Amino acid sequence: GDSVTQMEGPVTLSEEAFLTINCTYTATGYPSLFWYVQYPGEGLQLLLKATKADDKGSNKGFEATYRKETTSFHLEKGSVQVSDSAVYFCAPGTSYGKLTFGQGTILTVHP
């Protein structure tokens, strides 16, 4: 079945530091790839997506590139803010929209 391996957390950074959260996946067919973010006490929100190989998804300064050859979709941000503190989930989506989530990576950003 589908599976996702995410970088172990928690990740603790200082404000303005560079962020990378690694994600590799296995999925049947040709998935779309998503990063979701969960702020404390809230549901999951779509952060960015990429629907085909070599596509780059971006939003709010975050980026991730769909690497089909390495089955990876690593999340990056050049300069994190305290408000980016949250849990980040990588998820391939297959036909009919089912998402398989990684275990989530907790990010804490200190001033």
Place this chain on the structure above:
Amino acid sequence: DSGVTQTPKHLITATGQRVTLRCSPRSGDLSVYWYQQSLDQGLQFLIQYYNGEERAKGNILERFSAQQFPDLHSELNLSSLELGDSALYFCASSVGSGGRPTEAFFGQGTRLTVV
């Protein structure tokens, strides 16, 4: 606001009881998904419905069942509850038809506490 509505937001019940969680998808979305989030298991896919029919099944216990009604809202029924069923239950919806996968939109969740 994602457009997905879940009720109730919180639920406290005793072991052995039965509860029903409700979800109204975004307008126009035909697919509804249920997920369970717990500290030890992470975010687990339970079940998907598409336009009233079961489409995919994940790690859903036999004590749990779901359905999607003609108006597309969905209910997740949890019975013979155990302490270990305490978790956050999310509903999500998407257009969900065949073809390239689209993103799912999540509700705020129902926090179930079994005592």
